[in-house]
Amino acid sequence: MLRLSKRLEMIAEQVPVGSRMADIGSDHALLPSYLAEQGRVSKAVAGEVNLGPYQAAAKQVRDAVLGSIIDVRLGDGLAVIEPGEVDVITIAGMGGALIATILEAGKDKLAGVSMLILQPNVGESFVRMWLLEHDWVLTREQILEEDGKIYEILTAVPAQLTEITNEKVYESRRVGEGIIANEELQLKLGPYLLQQPSSVWFLKWKLELDKLEMIRGQLAHSSLQESRSKEQIIEAEMKQIKEVLACLQKDKASFN
Incomplete structure (x- = not known):
């Protein structure tokens, strides 16, 4: 078998x-x-x-x-x-x-x-x-x-x-206390996973933040103007992910 x-x-x-x-x-x-x-x-x-x-x-x-x-x-x-x-x-x-x-x-x-x-x-x-x-x-x-x-x-x-409709799956919804998860954010983080975030999901996105931080650090050492633009995009992405994780972890802690 x-x-x-x-x-x-x-x-x-x-x-x-x-x-x-x-x-x-x-x-x-x-x-x-x-x-x-x-x-x-x-x-x-x-x-x-x-x-x-x-x-x-x-x-x-x-x-x-x-x-x-x-x-x-x-x-x-x-x-x-x-x-x-x-x-x-x-x-x-x-x-x-x-x-x-x-x-x-x-x-x-x-x-x-x-x-x-x-x-x-x-x-x-x-x-x-x-x-x-x-x-x-x-x-x-x-x-x-x-x-x-x-x-x-x-x-x-x-x-x-x-x-079930896609409009319902990806409708904007509040995450934790302060963030509205729109369609774009849910496409990235997962609409169902966002609603019931597990410890593995939190770990995944903490590891993704580590990867983004490493890329940001590499871009910071570049003198190219294109690197500055990419660095700003990555910083904005990291900020968004950190805010979502913080809200959900706070929400989880208060629930427990």
Whole structure:
């Protein structure tokens, strides 16, 4: 019986029983193999763009004797599926900008897809923005720490399949006592994660502040005028994040 990482387990838990799924960038086809072993999917496509990972995924499926359920395909992004072929698409372990690019390039393949489960390693805002611009509604956000890394898992459904609206998801709301979180801020920090910030979420943004501080320090040593402009942008971003964290931590402390 296959064992998954906590990250992949959290993704697997969201795949509805009986789904036809496609896992893009399938990493040895671990996720579809696990779901097939559990009897959770009726069909799965494991897509890989490079030959080495494709061969590793094909071997995993052969060794597990799951070839009747899982079809391993070589191709770029959503090119490995046909419109209407799957209900659920998972894309995990890539940058958010790349995930958004894959979705954009293959958006004609999303006909009939009822759920996207996306796990960007970085650049979550690129994914949220793509979903918002293409009438996919974010229904759930999860965050976890595993092996020293922090991951967010974003789940979305087509707007026509839910009563939740993007206007409601991203409506301006008060954060803590003094800050109004507008759409832009929520695209960055996560609308659901902002409403129920966990210790892992706080840690993620403290680490992001450390990265921004390092970049700001590097820019401060540059004599280029362009560096001054970038430094000011980063300082404004850091100020905004610090204010949000301070408000939410104060709110959390008073609640406890």
